[in-house]
Each structure stands twice: as structure tokens, then as C-alpha cells.
Amino acid sequence: LLSSQRFALNTALQSAKTLNNPADIINIVIEIMVTQKYELPSFSVLDRLVRHAKHAANNRIFNAIVAQLVKKGMLPLFDKLLLTPDNYNRTGFNSIKNIPKSVSHKKFRDILKHHDWLQGFGEMESIFEGVTKNKLQQFAAQAKSLDATDLNGMSEPIRYSLIAALLFQAQKETIDALVTSCSRMILKLQKHAKEL
DSSP, X not given: OOHHHHHHHHHHHHHTTTOOOHHHHHHHHHHHHHHTTOOOOOHHHHHHHHHHHHHHHHHHHHHHHHHHHHHTTOHHHHXXXXXXXXXXXXXXXXXXXXOOSOXXXXXXXXXXXXXXXXXXXXXXXXXXXXXXXXXXXXXXXXXXXXXXXXHHTSOHHXXXXXXXXXXXXXXXXXXXXXXXXXXXXXXXXXXXXXXX
């Protein structure tokens, strides 16, 4: 590689540790190269370098996540999530995607049951040690846009990592929804008590 291309690749590799969108990584690489007074490679070369860097960075992350999932014995659970039970036409993976935005009083028991199911997978945060919040959010968003068939067509490290990212996000968002719902119920009770 020429020195400018080598610099571009190294910069892309560093950026890809925290960013997932190729356009964002390209913008960072261009900005740093201009600041450091490097000659910019053609867009096609830059695009190829960035996609290679993103692929390499993500593969390292996915392999590290899967190693943690293996330690916790979670892969069979994730495989089961992608199966459609005989008595139901949706996979467990689809159930993970049902992340509540807000919880009404009437649906509180349903969301509590969903919360308990999600928490039954165990603590997830330690699986993502060293993975940036930005990357995790992007992996979860990618998983949410897919269905079980899409995931089954992916390599195991990508498939399991995306499921894990979405599951972790679902656990957090469900807790947030429950806390918000409890706060609203307490406020209503306090208001009702004052009116008595």
C-alpha cells in the first residue's frame, strides 16, 4: 500500500471500532487525512478500504461476543429463539423485538411477564465488555430490522452477536418502561389520595 492508503486504512480501522456506518467512517478518514495533509485516495479506493476495516473490526467484536456467549452456554437458547413452535406462528426472536415504548396500567402485567422472560436469559452486559455503546445500538438496530430467516442466512458469529445485542437492549428498555409505568401509577395514586 502507498503511505496515504496505509494511513487511510489505519484510520479506518480505528474509526471502525466505534462506528458502523461506512459513510461515517469515510467522513472521519477524510477529515483526519486532510488535517494531517495526506493526499486523498480515490473514492472507490477509500470506500474499499473502509468496508474492509469495518468488516475486520466487526469480525473481531463478533468473535469476542460469541466467545462470551459460549462461556455462558447461551448458543442453544439463541438457536431455539429462531424456531417457530408448532402451536404458535411467531419465533421467540420476534418476541424480543416487541420492545415497549410506554406501558399502560392495563398492560402492566403483560410487560412484567415479558420482562421476566427477557431477564431469564441472564445478565448480558458483561458479554459486551469493550464494545462501544454506539456499536451495540447499531447492532441492535440491525437485528431489529431482520427476521429469523435473515439471521439464519448469516454466519454464526454475526447471527449470535446481533441477537445478543437486541436482547440486551430489550432487557434495558423493558426495565425503563416498567419504571416509567410505576412512576405514573404512583403519581396517579398520590393525586387520587390528595383529592380524597
